[in-house]
Amino acid sequence: MKRVIASVLAAAMIGVSFTACGSASPRNQAAASSQTNVDKVIAEAEKMTNQELYKKAIEESKGKTMYGIGNSSRGATAGTNFVKMLKTIDSSYDGKVEWSQPKNNSIFTLLTSDIASAQHTYSMTLIQDGNQIQSKMLNTGYLKNFIPKDWLAANGADEKTNGHPFALQSQVKVFAFNNVGGAKFNNCWDFVYKDQHPMFMGVNSEPVGKNFLYMLTDSQYADMMKSAFDSLSADKKAYFQPIVNSMAGEGSKLGLTGDNVKYSLAWIKLWCQQYNKQTDDGPTCTQLVTKSAANQSALLVNSKFRSIEESASSSKKNVTIAVYQDGYHGIGGFSYKHYLQVLKTSPLPWTACAFIAYMTTNKDGYVAWGKDMGSYCSNPSIMQDHSKDGYVNGVNTFAVKNDKPFSWWTSNNGGRLVVEDPAYCAKTSSQMSDWVDSFVSSKG
Incomplete structure (x- = not known):
């Protein structure tokens, strides 16, 4: 609860209306303890298949809530589908994904406040504006890049274009x-x-x-x-x-x-x-x-x-x-682009990596965006065809x-x-x- 309260207070200080979704579940304190641990998780996660990642996510986030924040509200739909998918692997899984979409370009302030706080809420983000991402988030090391192994297997030649930082779409x-x-x-x-x-x-x-x-x-x-x-x-x-x-x-x-x-x-x-x-x-x-x-x-x-x-x-x-x-x-x-990144203070880094992999390699993970024309996934194999939507x-x-x-x-x-x-x-x-x-x- 303290973590959610801290985020709400930080938002209030900058004049942004933000409501935390639900009460905070217990966190994985070891995962949140240092940047080094998140780096290690990402390094290991990039060697794993989706199925291996999903098992890690289930183990880490059972009975817990992963908080994501993004410029697109459709992350909430992706989160719901992600939890449903994990339940097909383990019917006892009871984790949750709570998604927030801040307004007025305040996402950079909210992320910075969360990273600097003593208690951390957000595990991952879907974020736009390459200029501020580079200068405020990447150059500072606040956000960490994760490229799913299954995405890379299908799109290896495109890593230069969509891998650094890693793009959803x-x-x-x-x-x-x-x-x-x-x-x-x-x-x-x-x-x-x-x-x-x-x-x-x-x-x-x-x-x-x-x-x-x-x-x-x-x-x-x-x-x-x-x-x-x-x-x-x-x-x-x-x-x-x-x-x-x-x-x-x-x-x-x-x-x-x-x-x-x-x-x-x-x-x-x-x-x-x-x-x-x-x-x-x-x-x-x-x-x-x-x-x-x-x-x-x-x-x-x-x-x-x-x-x-x-x-x-x-x-x-x-x-x-x-x-x-x-x-x-x-x-x-x-x-x-909309970029998917893991916070350096992510409380649930395994779950964050698994969620990112799900959105970029699974049709149900991308369907919230891909159902309509005008969004172009970094993984074309899960794109829907909109070439005749006008017929x-x-x-x-x-x-x-x-x-x-x-x-x-x-x-x-x-x-x-x-x-x-x-x-x-x-x-x-x-x-x-x-x-x-x-x-x-x-x-x-």
């Missing part, structure tokens, strides 16, 4: 536009052309959006921005060229390298000055599909389109995903819902997404953050 934000008025968005530069005001969540209220802007300065994406610029019509080039030229010296001032970074900086400047700040992607999507939103555009998670209900004033048919068009040039949007009675009715595999989204011949890299974001944020904010002005 990728999320995608795409450029989309309302097609009712006949507007054309055939190039990523069209979204920052004169009089354009794409709907987008504020970069300081949803930090992954700011990470997107940081990543644009990486040379591979700067090269994409230059290539897209070169494909513009003469009149649009003439409009953008002075802005690009004005950025010629900014890259070196910001510690950036690459011949084409000035193109990314010009685009970032225009984007920040012109985007229409939104509070959430849900209302943005609801607005974009209406007839009254003719010619408007947005950068939002594509998964939101799945829940739009058809009416006389709103339809999924009213929206086009820009990169789905033949002949589209430039980036199609960006992606960020009704065999007819391709809502093209915006026909999803693509993540390999397509990140391909230079496909979605050409800007992919979040925690290390790069952390390295560049100190130089770039204030620079971006200078153009965002009152939006942020």
Whole structure:
């Protein structure tokens, strides 16, 4: 009980409303006693099959509650399925998983407080925002990486991409536009052309959006921005060229390298000055599909389109995903990840590792996310196919819902997404953050 109370008090001190779920069960004190022990557990766990891990979890957490915390509420469903699965192995198993989803980007403060406290509550986390994860959690050693053996066996070649830190899934934000008025968005530069005001969540209220802007300065994406610029019509080039030229010296001032970074900086400047700040992607999507939103555009998670209900004033048919068009040039949007990590003070590290393995190797472990389009598991073998979600009675009715595999989204011949890299974001944020904010002005 003291551990739960400590967490609640810590949350109250920072002005966050947080309710502990249930009373605390007895903890494994030895597992919580030191960072060294958690490191040893992870090292052993990475050599074990899922079945071996599940037995360890049952032994460790019988009669206890494992507390997880994450940016996605669907972790609660995964936890329920995990406990059911463990009961099929041992019918007497009576452990629990309690899941919390903090608001307002407070997860980093809550985790830090829990790790620093004398009594520890949380065992694992599902967390986003690569910049803060790297600078506040990984560089400090607060979070520990665990890669399940069964995941590695199926996805060994992908360890570099999704293993460090270990990712549950990728999320995608795409450029989309309302097609009712006949507007054309055939190039990523069209979204920052004169009089354009794409709907987008504020970069300081949803930090992954700011990470997107940081990543644009990486040379591979700067090269994409230059290539897209070169494909513009003469009149649009003439409009953008002075802005690009004005950025010629900014890259070196910001510690950036690459011949084409000035193109990314010009685009970032225009984007920040012109985007229409939104509070959430849900209302943005609801607005974009209406007839009254003719010619408007947005950068939002594509998964939101799945829940739009058809009416006389709103339809999924009213929206086009820009990169789905033949002949589209430039980036199609960006992606960020949800990372699974073990706290260095985890009271139940074996159970945490087993739960992580379950979510990334078992279809029932990932079903909470995978049942809908727009989430892309780091283990494609447990993904559901959403390529024909837009079909009704065999007819391709809502093209915006026909999803693509993540390999397509990140391909230079496909979605050409800007992919979040925690290390790069952390390295560049100190130089770039204030620079971006200078153009965002009152939006942020």
